[in-house]
């Protein structure tokens with residue numbers, strides 16, 4: 550259905566994870582994009598910070614990853630359910646394993662990032678993967694690396710709003726990729 554405004558952010562409602570997967574993940578092709586998981590904290594932060602709001606509005610898709618966002622949408626008469634970003638990311642990685650698309654895995658500690666890459670390779674069959682932990686000195690080196698590697702899929706685990714701001718910068722230099730901010734998803738994934 551059409552997007553529903555929550556605190557000025559247009560959120561796309563989905564009936565279930567499967568619907569979100571087919572709409573979001575299956576469209577994560579060469580055309581590029583930026584999917585943002587929205588929870589109450591992000592809505593409130595965006596209300597207080599015009600730059601963050603602009604950044605979130607620049608995304609190609611905002612989805613409800615927070616029960617109060619889901620409830621707000623329901624209160625406007627629109628059926629929807631919570632789409633956990635972490636689960637969406639796992640589905641994206643499954644799709645990437647099938648398609649052979651290149652992935653740039655950014656963020657989390659070196660230990661977590663390395664373990665995530667290993668699990669993705671060994672258990673999911675994701676082979677076209679480059680990675681970098683989230684404790685880098687300067688953003689420029691990340692930006693340069695993305696320009697050089699031109700990955701098709703970029704997932705960023707730095708926490709919000711840092712990951713969203715960095716993705717906005719990366720899209721300026723490499724607009725063709727599909728981007729997702731994933732917060733603590735790698736930590737969850739490797740347990």
Ligand code: UDP
Pocket residue numbers: 656657658682683684706707708709731732733734735736
């Ligand atoms: N992180 C990072 N670099 C930093 C600070 C944090 O890569 O300088 C990582 C951290 O290791 C974790 C993720 O960012 O994997 C943040 O997860 P959190 O659950 O705090 O994010 P949220 O989902 O709450 O935005």
